[in-house]
Amino acid sequence: MKxxxxxxxxxxxxxxxxxxxxxxxxxxxxxxxxxxLDNSTxxxxxxxxxEFGTSGLYALGGYSWLDADTVLGSVNVKANExxxxxHHSIADQTDLITEVAYRNADTGTQNIDGGRASVGxxxxxxxxxxxxxxxxxxxxxxxxxxxxxxxxxxxxxxPNWGVTAEAELGNGDQAYLLGVRASF
Numbered sequence: 001m002k003x004x005x006x007x008x009x010x011x012x013x014x015x016x017x018x019x020x021x022x023x024x025x026x027x028x029x030x031x032x033x034x035x036x037l038d039n040s041t042x043x044x045x046x047x048x049x050x051e052f053g054t055s056g057l058y059a060l061g062g063y064s065w066l067d068a069d070t071v072l073g074s075v076n077v078k079a080n081e082x083x084x085x086x087h088h089s090i091a092d093q094t095d096l097i098t099e100v101a102y103r104n105a106d107t108g109t110q111n112i113d114g115g116r117a118s119v120g121x122x123x124x125x126x127x128x129x130x131x132x133x134x135x136x137x138x139x140x141x142x143x144x145x146x147x148x149x150x151x152x153x154x155x156x157x158x159p160n161w162g163v164t165a166e167a168e169l170g171n172g173d174q175a176y177l178l179g180v181r182a183s184f
Contacts, residue, residue: 024093025087025093025095025122025123025124025130026183026184027049027050027051027058027085027087028049028050028051028058028183028184029048029049029181029182029183029184030046030047030048030181030182031046031047031048031164031179031180031181031182032044032045032046032179032180033045033046033047033164033177033178033179033180034177034178034179035064035066035175035176035177036175036176036177037066037068037173037174037175037176038173038174038175039068039173040068040069040070041066041067041068041069041077042066042067043064043065043066043067043077044064044065045062045063045064045065045079045177045179046062046063046064047060047061047062047063047081047179048060048061048062049061049085056086056087056088057084057085057086058084058085058086058087059082059083059084059085060081060082060083060084060085060099060101061080061081061082061083062080062081062082063078063079063080064077064078064079064080065077065078066078066079068107075107076107076108077105077106077107078105078106079103079104079105079106080103080104081101081102081103081104081116082101082102083099083100083101083102083116084099084100084101085097085098085099085100086098086099087122090121091123093123093124094121094122094123094124095121095122095123096119096120096121097118097119097120097121097122097132097134098117098118098119099116099117099118099119099134100115100116100117100118101115101116101118102114102115103115103116103138103140111141112140112141112142113140113141114138114139114140114141114144115138115139115140116136116137116138116139117136117137118134118135118136118137118150119134119135120132120133120134120135120150121133121134127156128155128156128157129153129154129155129156130153130154130156131151131152131153131154132150132151132152132153133149133150133151133152134149134150135147135148135149135150136148136149136150136168136170146170146171146173147170147171148168148169148170148171148173149168149169149170150166150167150168150169151166151167152164152165152166152167152177153165153166154181156183159183160182160183160184161180161181161182161183162180162181162183163178163179163180163181164177164178164179164180164181165177165178165179166179
């Protein structure tokens with residue numbers, strides 16, 4: 001079911017690439033965001049990406065400060081992720097993206113860490129709007145072998161500033177993100 005949803009989203013994203021802007025997709029950006037997880041956890045984050053020249057290879061990273069409501073009260077969670085990605089053009093203004101990353105979440109008394117591997121498609125659909133869809137595989141200390149799907153979009157006010165939205169769904173878990181992005 002999840003594989004067919006990913007294939008359907010991939011097929012739906014490809015026709016929009018013909019309406020793209022003249023500039024390539026930017027993999028150099030920094031973003032401040034609000035994060036909300038389905039289990040009464042929310043907070044603020046900072047993340048970014050930096051492309052190494054024209055190689056298609058980029059570094060990615062992020063840090064979040066979250067508050068989780070538990071049966072024992074509120075718990076502060078510090079979460080981070082860093083990794084590498086690669087993008088390859090498959091159509092005008094449409095890239096195939098792959099990423100591998102290390103993730104960690106720490107409450108002071110409990111620590112969850114491990115890796116994420118993702119594959120997806122990112123496309124500029126208009127001059128001011130781009131979107132992406134990707135499938136994720138997690139191998140974390142408490143979530144071994146979980147699969148999820150992420151869909152996201154960015155509306156650009158100009159080449160440097162935009163707002164972003166993302167939703168990640170999988171195995172009963174949900175995560176939502178709203179952000180402000182500066183691209184360079």
